[in-house]
Amino acid sequence: MTLFFSITIINAQNKTLPKSNGGLKGGYNLAAVSFDGDGETGQRHGFHVGVYGESFISESFSIQLELLYSQQGYKITNTNRTFTQKLDYINAPIMLKVYPSKNFFLETGPQIGLAVSHKEEYDGFFNSSQEYEPNSFDWGLNFGGGFKTNSGVSLGARYHLGLGDLYDQQKAQNRVWQFYMGFDL
Secondary structure, three states: OHHHHHHHHHHHHHHHOOOOEEEEEEEEEEEEEEEOOOOEOEOEEEEEEEEEEEEEOOOOEEEEEEEEEEEEEEEEEEOOEEEEEEEEEEEEEEEEEEOOOOOEEEEEEEEEEEEEEEEEEEEEOOOOOOOOOOOOEEEEEEEEEEEEOOOOEEEEEEEEEEOOOOOOOOOEEEEEEEEEEEEEO
């Protein structure tokens, strides 16, 4: 008899959990870099795109794993010159999502990234051949929130606070705002 009630309770609990899902997501990036904590550079506009898998651990909490291609970097503009550092990453965030209501979520979690390409662009009267070699590994924390419809379409915003240094010579860390849309498959 006890076994029957245990199985009934376990089945009832499983039915109350939202369904795990996976899908595609993408959106717009506003990326900058903080040098030595003295404020941020100008922003590089870019995009991100990738896949995610979300698994619910309770009715209000889920863990979402992602794999994203992300255009990051920064821009520095002086009187007649512009320097743009284009850094493209493959990022792997692990997000803990909290649903205070059925469709609204808050999210936070760590992220690691691997730089897959970089390119410098000089524009203006003075061109330079100096190349800045960024570190290939990046890491940091993400914070964000959004709204997810019952049909599985999500809209959200996230801030990436980079904690790894971009260069060996100076303290420079990624700062990225991401505005995204996701679709459960």
